[in-house]
Amino acid sequence: MKYLNTFKGTFLRVFAEIKRYYLNTLSSFTIMTIIFYFIVMGINKFGNPATLGDSIQGLAVGYIVWMALVGTMTDLSWTIINDMSIGLIEQSFISPIGPTLIYLFYQFSNFVFVIPLEFLIMIIVFKIAGLSIIVPPIFLISLLLLMIQGYGIGLILAGITLRFKRTQSILSLIQFAIVGVLMGNFDGIWKFLVPANGFIDILGKIINGIGTSVYDWFYMLTSAAIYMIVGVIVFDYFANVVRKRGEIAQY
Amino acid sequence: MGALEVENLKKTYISKGKKVEAVKGISFEVNEGEIFAILGPNGAGKTTTIKSILRLVIPDEGKIYVKGFDISTHKAKALENLSAVLEGNRNIHWKLTVYENLRYFGYIRGFSDKFLKDKIPEILEFIELKDKKNELAGKLSRGMQQKLAIGIALLPETPIILLDEPTLGLDVESSLKIREMLFELKNKGKTILLSTHDMNLVEKVADRVLIINKGKIIVCDRKENLLNAFRKKAYKIVFEGENGKIDLRKYGKFYEEYGEKILEIQLDDISQLYEIMEIFKKEHIEIRHLENVMVNFEEVFVNIVRGDEN
Ligand SMILES: Nc1ncnc2c1ncn2[C@@H]1O[C@H](COP(=O)(O)OP(=O)(O)OP(=O)(O)O)[C@@H](O)[C@H]1O
Ligand SMILES: [Mg+2]
Numbered sequence: 185m186k187y188l189n190t191f192k193g194t195f196l197r198v199f200a201e202i203k204r205y206y207l208n209t210l211s212s213f214t215i216m217t218i219i220f221y222f223i224v225m226g227i228n229k230f231g232n233p234a235t236l237g238d239s240i241q242g243l244a245v246g247y248i249v250w251m252a253l254v255g256t257m258t259d260l261s262w263t264i265i266n267d268m269s270i271g272l273i274e275q276s277f278i279s280p281i282g283p284t285l286i287y288l289f290y291q292f293s294n295f296v297f298v299i300p301l302e303f304l305i306m307i308i309v310f311k312i313a314g315l316s317i318i319v320p321p322i323f324l325i326s327l328l329l330l331m332i333q334g335y336g337i338g339l340i341l342a343g344i345t346l347r348f349k350r351t352q353s354i355l356s357l358i359q360f361a362i363v364g365v366l367m368g369n370f371d372g373i374w375k376f377l378v379p380a381n382g383f384i385d386i387l388g389k390i391i392n393g394i395g396t397s398v399y400d401w402f403y404m405l406t407s408a409a410i411y412m413i414v415g416v417i418v419f420d421y422f423a424n425v426v427r428k429r430g431e432i433a434q435y
Numbered sequence: 436m437g438a439l440e441v442e443n444l445k446k447t448y449i450s451k452g453k454k455v456e457a458v459k460g461i462s463f464e465v466n467e468g469e470i471f472a473i474l475g476p477n478g479a480g481k482t483t484t485i486k487s488i489l490r491l492v493i494p495d496e497g498k499i500y501v502k503g504f505d506i507s508t509h510k511a512k513a514l515e516n517l518s519a520v521l522e523g524n525r526n527i528h529w530k531l532t533v534y535e536n537l538r539y540f541g542y543i544r545g546f547s548d549k550f551l552k553d554k555i556p557e558i559l560e561f562i563e564l565k566d567k568k569n570e571l572a573g574k575l576s577r578g579m580q581q582k583l584a585i586g587i588a589l590l591p592e593t594p595i596i597l598l599d600e601p602t603l604g605l606d607v608e609s610s611l612k613i614r615e616m617l618f619e620l621k622n623k624g625k626t627i628l629l630s631t632h633d634m635n636l637v638e639k640v641a642d643r644v645l646i647i648n649k650g651k652i653i654v655c656d657r658k659e660n661l662l663n664a665f666r667k668k669a670y671k672i673v674f675e676g677e678n679g680k681i682d683l684r685k686y687g688k689f690y691e692e693y694g695e696k697i698l699e700i701q702l703d704d705i706s707q708l709y710e711i712m713e714i715f716k717k718e719h720i721e722i723r724h725l726e727n728v729m730v731n732f733e734e735v736f737v738n739i740v741r742g743d744e745n
Contacts, residue, residue: 186545193542200531271525275587278489278519279544280511286543430448430457430483430492433525 187289190281195293202297213305220247221312244313245387246366248306252327253362253380256334258355259294260287260342268349268433277423277432284420287342291335302327315391323390326404330383333408337379339415343422349434376403379411436503437464438595438626439488444497446483457483458494459650465595465628465643470621472641472658473630474736480650481630482522485599488628489519501595518588519597523604526584529573533564533583536572540587554590561616562586578609585616596620598629602636614639634733646739653743658732665735669728670708672698674720681718686711699728701738 202209227240264287267273276283303324310317341358345351362380370378386400426432446458458480465471473481486492488499490506490513499506501513520526527536537558541551559565562582567575572583581601588596601617602610610633617640620627631637637644637658645655654661673695683689687700702708715722 185547189542189545189547192548193539196535196542197528197531197539200535204530270527270529271521271523272528274489274491274519274521275526275540276543277491278514278517280514281543281545282511424493427491427493429450430446430486431450432491 186281187285190279190286191289191292194286194290195296198290198293198297213301216251217305217308217312220309224312240313241315241391242388244309244315245391246384248302248309248327249330249366249380249384249387250362251305251309252302252331253334253337254359255298256291256295256331257338257341257362258358260291260335260338261345261351261355263287263290264342264345265349265352268346271433273433277427283423284416287419288339288416291338295331295335298331299328302331320390322396323387326383326387326390326396329404329408330380330387333379333383333411336408336411336413336415339412339419343415343419346419346432347422347425349431376407379407382407436500438467438502439465439628440498440500441484441488442498442500444484444487444494444499446480446487446492446494457650458487460497461647461650461652462497463645463652463655465626467594468621468624468626469642470617470627470629470640471643471645472637473628473645473647474632474637475630475647476740478649479647481647482599484647485519485521485597485628485630488597489517490514515591516593517595517597518591518593520581520584520588520599520601522599526587527572527580530571532569532571533559533575534568536583537586537590541590544591546591551590554592558586558589561589561619563612578605578612581605581609581613582616585613589620594624595626595628598627600631600633601629602631602633610636634731634736637736638732646736648740648743653739661735661739662730662732665730665738666727668702669730670700670702671726671728672700672711672715673723673725674698674715675723676721678718678720681714695723 223243224240227243231239264273267276273283276286279286306319306327307317310319341351341355345355365378365380366384368378368381370381375382382403386396386404389400390396441464442462444458444461446456448455448457457478461480461484473484475481483492487494487497488501488506490510493507499513502516504513504516506513528539531539534555537555538551541554546554556565559568562585564575564579564582564586567579572580575583585598585601588598602613605613614636617627617629621640629636641658643656644658644661646653675696678696683698687698689696689698691697698711700708700711712722
């Protein structure tokens with residue numbers, strides 16, 4: 185029961201923050217869409233007609249995966265930076281619930297708000313790309329699993345932010361690093377370990393009407409779960425490191 | 436059993452390769468229902484001590500018991516009995532309204548809607564921010580923000596409240612208000628531990644005082660005892676007539692007021708008083724009266740810390 189209350193608290197906080205920043209959210213969202221629109225136009229104009237459909241489709245999937253990851257991976261770190269600078273962070277540490285659970289709930293709350301936004305982005309991107317917006321439900325489920333993995337990485341980054349404080353530039357770089365991770369070709373164990381990369385292939389397969397295998401589901405479920413668990417452990421670890429160093433907020 | 440027990444607390448920070456011994460073995464106990472003040476010059480280790488009690492800092496050595504719960508092994512249980520307002524104008528979410536702040540911090544401690552619905556209006560009443568409940572916390576004056584921070588600390592109804600420099604940066608009016616609030620809280624049976632540089636506040640509200648310097652305890656006693664100890668040693672000699680060739684400034688503070696001559700002296704031990712009387716007798720100076728000087732806590736504090744430095 186008390187955990188439900190904690191969740192409510194983070195939920196209402198996220199809601200109040202979004203409400204107050206909605207112009208901000210809306211404008212960055214619009215910019216992203218416009219950029220995508222121009223990329224598609226560019227490909228249509230200069231691309232190789234033979235592979236045009238494939239590349240636009242690949243781009244659309246890549247784009248929504250990227251959009252799904254940017255926020256899920258970095259939102260919490262920005263929140264931690266904010267909380268450290270205005271002193272909210274100590275109150276989370278003083279709560280008997282503890283910072284790890286509170287910020288995990290913050291992630292879930294963020295998730296609830298981001299899901300509809302992400303689906304909306306997906307529809308718009310598919311529309312621009314000329315794809316059918318009727319996507320199979322397993323596509324959406326895979327996308328949600330990907331986002332959970334993103335939140336796991338988000339917890340790792342938030343732990344690092346808690347410890348090293350000034351990670352703003354790294355967080356900004358993450359947006360580009362994701363592109364690299366998505367486009368890279370990885371084999372064997374790396375295919376499994378490198379986040380998101382495996383999801384791209386599976387999502388592509390679903391869009392192309394090729395079904396998913398048991399192995400695909402095993403991969404998606406375990407890699408999402410592993411990143412989430414590692415995220416919680418890493419965050420909790422750094423929460424204790426800063427307690428020892430006496431540097432919960434900036435010292 | 437005290438409400439709070441601190442045993443042999445030690446903390447050395449390591450920052451950029453340099454070691455700072457912030458707290459070097461501090462022990463004290465805070466009794467149920469009292470206002471306990473920690474004083475000390477900048478860097479004495481007050482904040483480190485308070486943060487260790489809250490487990491915001493993990494000490495290198497020592498034990499801390501909150502209502503009997505060892506915070507290193509029963510953190511959640513111990514924290515259920517504690518709330519705090521930390522240094523500076525922190526502690527609140529600037530982008531949330533007063534009401535949203537109270538609700539958010541209530542929720543993250545696990546409280547239900549039902550509890551908060553009754554409790555928040557009561558808190559708003561107490562901190563006198565009922566009219567401001569829909570204003571963004573960032574837009575409030577410093578004094579109001581501090582009241583809100585105290586309100587947030589009161590919300591969970593913990594028996595023990597820690598306040599790190601609660602009147603820092605506040606104007607006279609707001610400080611007075613905070614002082615009143617502390618009294619009311621004490622009357623409600625709360626145990627309060629605070630750190631401060633505000634000697635006025637200590638003089639008015641504290642029951643017991645712990646003075647630390649450079650991470651060590653200089654003294655821990657009832658405020659009255661400290662004041663009395665100094666009162667006994669501070670004398671004011673009022674006399675008339677000439678003081679002849681002797682230079683009284685040598686013995687203490689000498690001045691004239693309303694035609695009376697006054698010598699104020701600080702004694703290390705009472706025999707010094709007899710020596711001075713001897714001199715007066717020899718010089719045939721007529722003493723009108725002799726009395727203990729009223730000392731304020733600031734003088735007590737300065738003398739204790741200075742004594743420790745020498
Ligand atoms: N995280 C930290 N890393 C390194 N040194 C620290 C850290 N926190 C505090 N210190 C140092 O430890 C000493 C004690 O600091 P503390 O904040 O406990 O003192 P204080 O009595 O609260 O002082 P003030 O009256 O200025 O608030 C100081 O020398 C301070 O610089
Ligand atoms: Mg301090």
